[in-house]
Amino acid sequence: MKTNQTNSSLQAPPLWQQLLGVHIILSQMQNGKPMSSSMELVSVHLRPGVQALSYAVLRHYASAQLAFRLLASRNPPKELANFLIISLALLIQDSKNRLTDQAHLQFYQTHTLVDQTIEALKRKAGPKAQTGFLNACLRSFLREESAIMHQINQDDSSIWNCPTWWIDRLQNDHPHQWQAILEQNQIKAPLTLRVNLKKTTLAQYKAQLEQHSIAFTQIGPIAIALADPLPVERIPGFMQGQVSVxxxxxxxxxxxxxxxxxxxxxxxxxxxxxxxxxxxxxxxxxxxxxxxxxxxxxxxxxxxxxxxxxxxxxxxxxxxxxxxxxxxxxxxxxxxxxxxxxxxxxxxxxxxxxxxxxxxxxxxxxxxxxxxxxxxxxxxxxxxxxxxxxxxxxxxxxxxxxxxxxxxxxxxxxxxxxxxxxxxxxxxxxxxxxxxxxxxxxxxxxxxxxxxxxxxxxxxxxxxxxxxxxx
Ligand SMILES: C[S@@+](CC[C@H](N)C(=O)[O-])C[C@H]1O[C@@H](n2cnc3c(N)ncnc32)[C@H](O)[C@@H]1O
Structure with a gap:
């Protein structure tokens, strides 16, 4: 009995709950609030999943907006529009992963995503939720996926996942490097540490990481990039002030x-x-x-x-x-x-x-x-x-x-x-x-x-x- 309780408390929260969290992040962002502060509005146990999903949505936001314009026959209420954008972004990510042989990166099955987005909308909007509209748009995307992806692949803002004014500014400022900058913007940055030489030495700190079997690369005089991000409480020596992020x-x-x-x-x-x-x-x-x-x-x-x-x-x-x-x-x-x-x-x-x-x-x-x-x-x-x-x-x-x-x-x-x-x-x-x-x-x-x-x-x-x- 005890074992069962422990197992169930370790289970990942249902996807619809996480999608509700992503909806908060997206709405706040549209009101000019950074994700780092709006994450505080999300329950602590949901944060890791909501963060991962929000990053995925934001990295395909321009494509999702284009797909939305192609699929939505009318202008739905903002709340509904955002659920549609979130699910389209995740479907587009899966579609791109399949094309680049990265299907293994898919978070969940497509039908699960559609069902769970509808569930999240119901929980948010109650009995008046326009689930039929959301369902119809998502099913249309799945039916017309290759034509929609073709249009996405022709659109600069979607290709670079960037507003056009931003692309224009970069082209103007850095005529030889703007594409490289936009490419880099798509790549997730590593968690990098600064070693505090008042508390330890570089060699000692590297040895400490090795003892904990934490993979890293030294990328600057006292900068160490971890191969995989870790919560700060699990970074050796962080609480003791040996390193900062x-x-x-x-x-x-x-x-x-x-x-x-x-x-x-x-x-x-x-x-x-x-x-x-x-x-x-x-x-x-x-x-x-x-x-x-x-x-x-x-x-x-x-x-x-x-x-x-x-x-x-x-x-x-x-x-x-x-x-x-x-x-x-x-x-x-x-x-x-x-x-x-x-x-x-x-x-x-x-x-x-x-x-x-x-x-x-x-x-x-x-x-x-x-x-x-x-x-x-x-x-x-x-x-x-x-x-x-x-x-x-x-x-x-x-x-x-x-x-x-x-x-x-x-x-x-x-x-x-x-x-x-x-x-x-x-x-x-x-x-x-x-x-x-x-x-x-x-x-x-x-x-x-x-x-x-x-x-x-x-x-x-x-x-x-x-x-x-x-x-
Ligand atoms: C780029 S961040 C600084 C990051 C910081 N130097 C660090 O390395 O952690 C800019 C900071 O400037 C603050 N700020 C903006 N205008 C300011 C002003 N006129 N006087 C003092 N602080 C200001 C902002 O609130 C923000 O915290």
Whole structure:
């Protein structure tokens, strides 16, 4: 009896429950909410399944929207439309897997998916649920699958699973690399760790992973990509602060800044847009300087504090609009200028789509101009806070030039006391799972142990280091 109870509690929840969870994620995304925060609205026991299904849906979202337009004879209520989009995306994924001999990746049988989507709609909409409409559209898809897939394969937005304005912008910004960027956006990013050299050594940590039979690849000076993702509680040494989760490209920021500076324990670094604190912690792990972290979102600022406490590090964390310097500068540092500034500015996040596919559908074209304005304002207001001879690292996790090279060119035109130092500039997303010969970079045979830059697998970023001229 006891054994039966244990077995049943381990059983996966029914698919309709998970589809209801995916429906929440999709509706929230359409209202501009990121998946990372809307997942909190889903019951904990459903989250792993809902996350996997949501990723699958988001990676076929454009194709599902096209199929929806081809199949739906009328405009159904939003709730119903979203169930149709979810199931179409999953059917399209199966169809693509079959074509590429990956049928074994199918989550469930087709008829189960159709039945369970109808069940989920009934549970959500009650007796008035238009199950007949949903059933008819899904059956039509199955009947006309090859013709619909043919149309999907002709449509740019569906081919790249990307809004057309985004494709146009990439074509314009990176005429030789836009396809490679869009290809990378389809590939799931690995879970990457940053080893905390204040707590362990790289060799010791690698040995620890080996002892636990956890497969990994070292992809940067202190960056380790796990072959399979693990919940943080199961990552050896995570709770003890030996490692943090951080993309290898994101780790490059602190390397670039510290490499350009000569800092002592009396130096003060401003981390201007700091939450959730990945770079704040990396700065403290890699240098003896003091760090002041400023973040305007109080809830996100709490994450800096919890990260630092897990790592047993300390920084002055301030909740303020970094660009409104009057509100925090005197309290932070008695209006003394900083030796270095890290400005990880708010941006479109167009470089981290492989990790967060919801960004593609949450972001609107008109957001870019307003983000560019915010970034310019942060640069303008923080520049006077840097000492002469000090260095400022401007970075964004964006591959759009407006938020990277164009932004910095404009800044350099206005600020004659700013010198552009050798910097990585735009760094494109790049995956380890792409065969070496097809990578559009030349560093595939670099020796990792001696490597300072760049990583072997990374999200997309922009990095510029500016020095303030001495008068
Ligand atoms: C790209 S994230 C920073 C990531 C962080 N540096 C890390 O490595 O973990 C940008 C952060 O800037 C914050 N932010 C945006 N505008 C800000 C402002 N004017 N002042 C302070 N923080 C701001 C956002 O709330 C967000 O947490």
């Amino acid at each position: 951080q993309d290898a490209g994101a780790q490059w920021a602190v390397d670039c800044l510290l490499d350009a500076c000569t800092l002592t324990q009396d130096s003060i670094i401003l981390d201007a847009c700091a939450a959730p604190g990945g770079k704040t912690a990396h700065l403290l792990e890699s240098s003896s300087a003091q760090v002041i972290a400023v973040e305007m979102d109080a809830q996100r600022a709490e994450r800096i504090i919890s990260t630092l406490s897990r790592l047993e590090l300390s920084a002055k964390v301030m909740i303020a609009d970094a660009s409104y310097t009057k509100s925090w500068w005197s309290q932070a540092n008695n209006e003394q200028q900083f030796d270095a500034i890290l400005l990880d500015a708010p941006c479109s996040a167009s470089g981290i789509v492989r990790r967060h596919p919801d960004i593609l559908w949450q972001r609107r074209e008109q957001d870019i101009a307003s983000l560019v304005k915010q970034q310019a304002h942060l640069l303008k207001t923080l520049w006077p806070l840097l000492k002469e001879g000090g260095k400022l690292l401007y970075c964004t996790c964006s591959v759009f030039k407006a938020e990277g090279s164009d932004q910095i060119e404009q800044f350099l035109r206005k600020y004659k006391d700013a010198i552009y130092l050798s910097s990585p500039g735009h760094v494109m997303p790049k995956s380890l799972s792409v065969p070496q010969e097809s990578k559009n970079t030349s560093e595939s045979d670099i020796k990792i142990e001696n490597l300072k830059y760049p990583p072997l697998d990374q999200d997309g970023f922009f990095y510029a280091i500016l020095e303030k001229k001495s008068s």
